[in-house]
Amino acid sequence: MNNKTKNLKKLVIDQTLLLDCGKTIKNFPIAYETYGVLNKNKSNGILVFHALTGDQFVTGINPITKREGWWTYAVGPEKAIDTKKYFVICANVLGGCMGSFGPKEINPETNKIFSTTFPVITIKDIVKAQKFILDHLGIKKLLAVAGGSMGGMQVLQFVSLYPNMAHSAIPIACSASHSAQNIALNELGRQAIMADPNWKKENATPDKGLAVARMAAHITYLSKQGLQEKFGRKLQDKGSLKFSFDADFQIESYLRYQGSNFVDRFDANSYLYITRAMDYFDLEKQFDGNLSNAFKETKSKFCIISFSSDWLYPTSENKEIVIALNACGANVGFVEINSDKGHDSFLLNVPEFLKTLKEFLNSTYDEINNEKRI
Amino acid sequence: MKKEFKVISQIIKNNKRVLDVGCGDGTLMEYLKKNQQNDVRGLEPKKNLVQICISKGLPVIEGDAEKELMQFPKKSFDYVVLSQTLQAFLNPDEVLNQLLRIGKQTIVSIPNFGYWKIRLHLLFKGTMPITKNIPYDWYNTPNLHMCSIKDFFNFCKKKNIKIDKSMCLTNEKISEITNKNVQYKNIFSELGIFLIE
Numbered sequence: 001m002n003n004k005t006k007n008l009k010k011l012v013i014d015q016t017l018l019l020d021c022g023k024t025i026k027n028f029p030i031a032y033e034t035y036g037v038l039n040k041n042k043s044n045g046i047l048v049f050h051a052l053t054g055d056q057f058v059t060g061i062n063p064i065t066k067r068e069g070w071w072t073y074a075v076g077p078e079k080a081i082d083t084k085k086y087f088v089i090c091a092n093v094l095g096g097c098m099g100s101f102g103p104k105e106i107n108p109e110t111n112k113i114f115s116t117t118f119p120v121i122t123i124k125d126i127v128k129a130q131k132f133i134l135d136h137l138g139i140k141k142l143l144a145v146a147g148g149s150m151g152g153m154q155v156l157q158f159v160s161l162y163p164n165m166a167h168s169a170i171p172i173a174c175s176a177s178h179s180a181q182n183i184a185l186n187e188l189g190r191q192a193i194m195a196d197p198n199w200k201k202e203n204a205t206p207d208k209g210l211a212v213a214r215m216a217a218h219i220t221y222l223s224k225q226g227l228q229e230k231f232g233r234k235l236q237d238k239g240s241l242k243f244s245f246d247a248d249f250q251i252e253s254y255l256r257y258q259g260s261n262f263v264d265r266f267d268a269n270s271y272l273y274i275t276r277a278m279d280y281f282d283l284e285k286q287f288d289g290n291l292s293n294a295f296k297e298t299k300s301k302f303c304i305i306s307f308s309s310d311w312l313y314p315t316s317e318n319k320e321i322v323i324a325l326n327a328c329g330a331n332v333g334f335v336e337i338n339s340d341k342g343h344d345s346f347l348l349n350v351p352e353f354l355k356t357l358k359e360f361l362n363s364t365y366d367e368i369n370n371e372k373r374i
Numbered sequence: 375m376k377k378e379f380k381v382i383s384q385i386i387k388n389n390k391r392v393l394d395v396g397c398g399d400g401t402l403m404e405y406l407k408k409n410q411q412n413d414v415r416g417l418e419p420k421k422n423l424v425q426i427c428i429s430k431g432l433p434v435i436e437g438d439a440e441k442e443l444m445q446f447p448k449k450s451f452d453y454v455v456l457s458q459t460l461q462a463f464l465n466p467d468e469v470l471n472q473l474l475r476i477g478k479q480t481i482v483s484i485p486n487f488g489y490w491k492i493r494l495h496l497l498f499k500g501t502m503p504i505t506k507n508i509p510y511d512w513y514n515t516p517n518l519h520m521c522s523i524k525d526f527f528n529f530c531k532k533k534n535i536k537i538d539k540s541m542c543l544t545n546e547k548i549s550e551i552t553n554k555n556v557q558y559k560n561i562f563s564e565l566g567i568f569l570i571e
Contacts, residue, residue, distance in 0.1 A: 303428060322435055323445040329391075331415075334435040335424045356425050363431025 004064055005099035008056075009033060013132045020122040020280075031099025032056050032091035032133050035075065036083035043368065045139045046081060046361075047130070047166075048090040049147030049154035052217075052274055053266055055098035056090045059083070064098065065265045073349050080358035085365070086143060093154075094129040095121045095273040101129075103269035115269055116200065123150070123281045127157045134165070141165055143368065144361060145300075148172035148346035149313065150274070153281050156294070156321065160283060163297035168364045170357065172305045172346045175317040176291055176324070177282035182312065185220055186275040189213030193268045210268040211259030218258045223309035223342035227251065291324035302332040303360045305353060307345040333360070375401055377546050378565060382455060382481055385539065385569055386412060390452035393417070393476065395439050396459040400427035407432070415451070417442055440464060443472035455481045458507075458565075462516045467533075474571065479538065483567045486542070488522030488560040507564055523566040527556055530570060539569035 008031045016026040033056040038045060048058055050070065055062070059069040059076045075081040075088055092100035095118070103118035110117075134142070145155045145166045152174025159169045175182070189212075193199055196209030219227075231251040235241070247253040287293035302325055306318035315336045325332040337353045339345040345353060379402045386392060388410045394403050397416030400423075406412040416434035418424050427434035435442070439456075440463055454477030456469075461484060463469045473480045485507040486492075495503035502512040510517065521529070523542065530537050540551040542563035551559045551566065559566075 301433065319437075326415075326435070326445050327447055329447075329450055331433045332435060333424075333428045333433045334437075335421060335428060336436055338421065352425065356428055359429030360431070363429065367431055 005031065005097075008063075008099040010099055011133055011136050013129070015132070017125070017128060019119055019125045021120045023119040025101065025119065028094075028101035028129075029099065029105075030091050030094065030101065030129050030133060031096075032089060032130075033058065034090075034137075035059060035088040036086055038087040038137065038139070042137075042139050043141065043143060044085065044365070045087045045089060045134075045137070045142045046144045046146060047134065047142050047158070048075065048081070048088055049127075049130075049145070049151035049158075050090060050093065051147070051149035051151045052278065053214075053262070053271075054151070055096065056092045057098075058088060058090045070347060073347065074354055074357060080354045081146070081361065082358070086361070089133060089137070089139075091130045091133050093126045093274065093277075095126065095270055095277065097267035097270040102267070103273055104267045116272070118269070118273060120280075121273060121277050123153050123157050123277050124161070124286075126277060127154050127161060130154075131162065141167065143365060144168040144170060146170035146172070146357075147174075149174055149343065150278050152313075153278065153283075156283055157281075159298045159300050160287070160294040163295075164299060166300045167368055168301040168303065168360070169298075170303050170305070170360070171318075171321065173307055173310050173313045173318065173343055174321075175313050176294075176321050177284050178279050179317065183279045185217065185312075186279055188216050190272050190275060192216065193272060196268075199268065205263070206268045207260075207263040210263045210266065210271060211256075213268075213271060214262040214266075215255040215259040218255060220312045221342055221344040223311065223340055225309060225340045226342055229340070291320070292328040295325055295330050296328050298330060300331075301364060302330060303356075304332065304334040305346075305356060306334075306336045307339045307341070307343070307350075307353070308336055309340050310343040310345065312343040375405055377543060377548070378457065378483055378567065379405065381541060381543065381548055381567055382457065382483070383410065385481055385567075386410060386453050386455075388412070391415075391450070393446065393451040393454045395443070395454060395456045395473065397423075397427065397432075397434055399423050400430055400432045400434060402455065402457070403427070403432050403434070404430055439469055439472075443469065443476060446476045448475055449478050451477045453477055453479050453481055457481075457483045458485055460484055461519050461521060464518065466519050467529075470535075474535065477571075479569055479571045481567065481569050482526075483565055484521060484523070484526055485517075486523045486560065486563050486566050487520040488524055489564050490561045493561070505564075522560055523551065523563060524556060524560040526566060526568065527551075530568075535570050537568055537570050541567045543567065 010029040010031045054070045057069045058071045092098040095102045103114045152171035155171040192212040193209040196206030198204040199206035234250040236253045284291040306315040322334045391413045394416045403414040424436040454473045492503040543565040
């Protein structure tokens with residue numbers, strides 16, 4: 001087991017999980033974190049799913065990276081997902097590198113790090129693994145499941161697997177099946193990692209490759225307009241061009257920083273495995289080519305949110321989910337939020353988005369509590 | 375809640391599925407949900423209004439009726455409501471076809487262009503009529519296809535659309551339109567409300 005993540009909160013799942021690839025795993029750890037207090041009748045739980053490079057530390061200071069949690073804008077006391085009111089649960093995904101069972105862990109059979117011998121996992125496997133946490137906490141029905149990007153995919157997978165386990169579902173800036181463009185961009189990142197001579201070497205990590213993967217991905221999280229406004233052609237040092245390949249432009253320096261920062265906290269093989277899981281995600285195919293069938297059984301109330309400048313998971317792809325839900329008569333609300341911050345909007349301070357999220361949860365919470373009183 | 379919504383809500387029976395097309399801030403939906411236990415859905419093109427609806431816990435999707443109605447299955451609602459918006463569509467007849475396809479019954483309300491004040495305005499002033507229900511200038515009006523109660527009557531006849539109920543509103547007073555009084559109501563009513571299928 002990895003030293004840094006040794007002392008994190010974990011549940012060792014003693015049951016066998018049959019993975020989509022056909023292999024089975026058992027006695028595997030899933031690291032998770034909770035915020036707020038679970039009420040007496042265990043009805044205020046919100047399961048938050050993290051995106052590709054997130055982890056269980058949603059808000060507050062992440063004890064490993066010492067940085068703020070990835071959804072600090074949305075989750076916390078009196079925030080949209082109010083931890084004074086709700087009990088927030090988030091688990092590190094299967095295949096991740098923040099304490100959950102992943103390629104960075106030691107294979108007990110060989111006593112070596114799994115690396116690329118770790119089984120290929122899917123979004124479905126990732127969601128099934130998190131269900132064990134809910135069982136462990138004794139939560140039968142969540143107030144909500146929520147997540148953006150890959151977190152949104154997990155929301156969709158969750159409600160299709162467990163149609164009666166969430167009062168509401170909030171898939172944000174996501175897609176029901178990964179597009180060719182999404183797969184292409186992920187492949188670019190994987191190739192960067194695999195082209196690094198340190199990849200698969202013992203006692204070495206493909207930092208350069210992982211950094212390039214992160215740089216490329218980071219561009220896809222922003223919008224052209226946002227980049228232009230923030231950086232334009234601004235130079236790193238005042239004065240003139242250096243006529244070299246150093247980071248002349250601020251945008252170059254920014255991306256290099258993003259890349260080098262990332263390798264300190266993320267495992268290259270986890271990046272391979274998780275991006276693969278995203279690429280394999282095709283909920284429509286899981287339900288014989290009819291996405292509506294994925295939601296046929298669900299009683300959950302949906303709130304789907306997209307962002308106007310998100311070109312990675314554009315409004316049109318979010319709307320396909322809305323259409324499928326409407327086709328089966330599900331309870332669905334949908335809004336596209338105006339923002340120039342691109343795909344990353346869901347992680348940032350976008351007041352209209354946070355307000356919508358907060359009020360939707362409030363109304364769901366009130367509805368459930370009113371029903372009980374009657 | 376405005377009188378028109380009261381009339382519409384009285385037509386709608388309890389516990390039925392209702393789609394409100396152009397639901398605005400969700401006033402009618404909220405009333406139907408709370409007081410008549412209707413299972414409501416809404417469609418609204420304006421973002422800020424959709425956000426208001428979502429914060430009220432109403433399932434409203436952002437979108438334009440001329441594009442979005444296709445996605446709803448045949449007869450998937452007991453009632454589809456279209457309040458004072460028919461005249462604003464590029465293709466009102468196609469929208470109406472979609473409403474009739476989706477709903478077992480459809481409730482349509484229209485501002486009556488045959489209203490006497492409108493007739494007089496054009497006759498004597500010679501400029502495009504501006505009234506309480508149609509408060510726009512010719513250059514900024516969203517209303518592309520104004521019609522009168524009589525026009526709508528004739529349209530339904532021509533398209534073989536069955537009118538189950540037709541009412542009109544004048545000075546907050548509600549009355550029934552019949553084949554006999556349509557000529558008269560077309561002059562003295564501000565608004566027509568039709569239940570069709």
